[in-house]
Structure formats: C-alpha cells, structure tokens
Amino acid sequence: MSSDPLDESRSDTSASPDSKAASWILWWLHPKVAIPLLLILALISAPLVYRSIRLAKVPPADEPFDTKSVLEFVVPDTDNAFVEYRAASGLQVKYVGTPGDATRSNDEYDKAQSEGWEHATEPVRKWLAANRPFMELWRKGTEKPDAQYVRASELRADTALLSVQETREFSRLVRLEASRLLVEGQPKEAWDWLRASFRMSRQLGRHGVFIERLVGVAIHSVTAEGMVKWANDPQVTADLLRRAMRELQDEQKRTPPLSACLQAEYLFVMANWRSLTFGPANTTLNRLTGESELNERVFRHVFANWLGQADLPRNQRTKTLPGLFVFEPAPAKVKTQPSASEVSGYVHESVVAAQLVSSGQGSFTATDREAARDIVLLTVLALELFVREHGHYPEKLDELVPDFLPTVPEDNHAPPKTALRYRRDADGALIYSVGDNGTDDGGLFERAEDIGYRIGKPRDSQPK
DSSP, rough: OOOOOOHHHHHHHOOOOHHHHHHHHHHHHHHHHHHHHHHHHHHHHHHHHHHHHHHHHOOOOOSSSSHHHHOOOOOOOOTTTTHHHHHHHHOOOOOOOOOTHHHHHHHHHOOOOHHHHHGGGGGHHHHHHTTTTHHHHHHHHHHHSSSOOGGGGOOOOOOOHHHHHHHHHHHHHHHHHHHHHHHHOHHHHHHHHHHHHHHHHHTTSSSSSSHHHHHHHHHHHHHHHHHHHHHSSOOOOOOHHHHHHHHHHHHHHOOOOOOHHHHHHHHHHHHHHHHSSTTTTTHHHHHHHHHHHHHHHHHHHEEEHTTTTTTSSSGGGGOEEETTTEEEEOGGTTSOOOOOOHHHHHHOOOOOHHHHHHHHHHHHHHHHHHHHHHHHHHHHHHHHHHHHSSSSOSSGGGTTTTTTHHHOOOOOSSTTTOBBEEEEEEEEEEEOOOOTTTOOOSSOTTTTTTTEEESSSSOOOOOO
16 A cells, blocks of 8 residues: 655644744734733833923932031030920910900900000909019020020921910010010110010021021011110110110021021921822822922922022022022022022922922011011111210211211112111101012001111001
C-alpha cells in the first residue's frame, strides 16, 4: 500500500511569530478594545498632565529665610513677659456694670474710658479697684525684656490666644488708672502706668503672628491717646516731659520689626496648610494634582516679596501693583526676585494665596499707621514741652529744632523729607500725618485717614 509523501507545509500546525504579533496588534487596535483603553489611559494621565501644566506656571522657590533658627528660638521664662501674663489672666475681674441695665453699663464704661476719671461711675471705680492684683502682676511682666506666647514650631490654627486678647483689658484699665492718678495729683505715677502699657504693646508680635502684632497696634493706639492727654495736663512739668520723651524713645526702639512677624506668620501658614493637605484622605489627590506643592511655591514667593520690603519705611518701599499687594523688587534684587506682575500671576493660580495677600496688606497698613502715630506722639510731647518753656505752641515745627527734637519730624505716609502737617490755631494746635491716601484732609481724624491729634484746650476731636 502506497502513501503520499508527507506535506510539510500542512503538517506544521504552529503559527509564525510574525503572524502572532500581527494578530495581537489587530486585537488591540480593534475599536472595542482600543477606545476603552484610551479612555482609561486618559483618565489616569489627566491628573499628571494637569499637575505638570499648573506647576510649570509657578517656578520652585527656596525658603524665604532661615526657618530653622526661627523654629528653634525660645525665650527663657526669666525673660518672657507671658509667664506673668498667663498667671495674671486668672486674676482678672470682668466688668459687669449696673445690674440689669447692659446699655447703661456700656455707656458708663465707654465714657470713663474716653473722657476720664471724673466721669467714672461707682461700678467703674469698683471694677478698677477689684483688678489691682491683676494689674500689678501684669505690670511685672511688662518689665521683662522679651515676650513669646508660644514657640513658632507649636503655632497651629487652634492655638488659643486668650492672654493676647486680655492685654486689651489691661490697656483699658491703665487708661483709667492714669486718669485717676492725674485727678489725685500724681502725674509721675500716671506716666509710669502708661509707659507699662506702651511697653506691652511693643512686646506683642515680637515672635508672634499677624493677629498678635495687630493687638499690639491696637494697644499702642489706646495708650498713645492716653499719653497725649497726660502731656496736656497742666500738672505735668517740663522735667516730667523731658523724662517722658527719653523713656518714650527707649520704648519705641523695642518695636518689633515687621519681618519678625512675617516670618512667624509664614511658618504658621505652612504648618496649617500641610496639616490640611497631607491627611490620609488628601495625600494621593495632592500628589496627583500638585495642589499642595503649587500653593507652597506661591507662599514662598509672596513672603519673599514681602520680606524684601517689610522693614523699610513706608515711603521708601517700591511700588505695589494696583489691586494686589505685592511689591516690585528692589533695584538690587531685580535679577534674583520675580517681578510684581510675575508674583501676581503666581497668586492668581491659588485661591488660598489670594486670601493670604489680603491679610498681609492689612498688617503692613496697620504697622505703617502705628509708625506714623509714633512720630506724631513724640512730636506732641516736644510741643507740650515747648509750651511749658515758652507759654505757647510754636508757629512752625522748625522751632522745635534743636532744643526739643534733633530734626523736623517727617511724615512716613508722604514723599521722603516731607514734614508732618502742623497748624496752630486759637484753641491749640493740630499735628498729623496725611495717612494712607497721602492726602491732607485737614486733620479730620474721625472722618478721614489723617493720623494725629488736636492738642490744647478745648479738644473738639479725638485721634484715630
């Protein structure tokens, strides 16, 4: 029986490698496979593409200062005023006023604060007397050289600032106590209390965040008003005024630089941002979208921009952009820092950063006004000393130089070398800065932005 020769081409049942590859390619390219696959890949890669696009708009930035030294800094208890402030907080007696009549109680309290001890009702007088232990211990804290509420490394969004807020009550009590002492013929003791309140305002914000520094600014305003009234009292002699001027200048030197507050605020912002964004639920999303990294880059650029100008007088800083509080870099830093418009572009990539810039502007504005008030306050003491020695206010501020002041006081809200506004009239004199708008509004402190005081009698307006 014969058989046909073996047909090798038909007997090889295995497909060639090329045909297998072609089959797989055709299978992957089939619409039923390729379209879902492309959709899946798009969903996976979209966050990464989004991340790359967003991060490309904000370049990396180094830390704006030596954060380690600030985080590790600690004021020892022997130098820290807050040791006494915390202890004194438990001794404070709240004002309750006239039982059952809250409106009358508040009116009595406010009138005694603004118009003096002669208008203090019995509930107000009892309140002051009840708070003497609180005031004495608190005053002891003002004698310390430094103040730190908490370490920068411990600042969090839920950090309680009770002792900081209670400083307001101390300053109000001091106003009443100084007024009482003047009525009783003790101007030197009245000044000593006012000086303690002023020094406390310089302690707040030395190593703290915006809110702490702003409380210090508010206390500075209240105390400065009390000092102006004190200087105008006829019991205050020329010798007392000379002493007050020396001591006031010593206390003004204790004013913390705004840069110190900005550094603490930066660490506070970064710590809280990271606590919000690096929780278990947010870690993966942040890594995919780059949201956390982008915001941190923006924060670094903004704070570096601010720190480059913070400690300069207001009228020596570079310009800011209209509608956004970021500065043009100083000429020496043009090549190393982004321009204001570039920083503005970074800020607009982040809603959080835009809110931050708004709060920063408020701190600059408040401390600039405080600096103007400092200049005006010292000038008021010099004017009152002039009156003690000459019997009248000078025609011009030039007459204060050199016997009362070394130079004519300048207005930090006006172009450099512009003197404070001063005008003598039948009732006394007006001394003021033009304020934030740079416009001389005639010393209308209640209705305009001028920063200053009417001195002499009668007083028909109060300073801001």
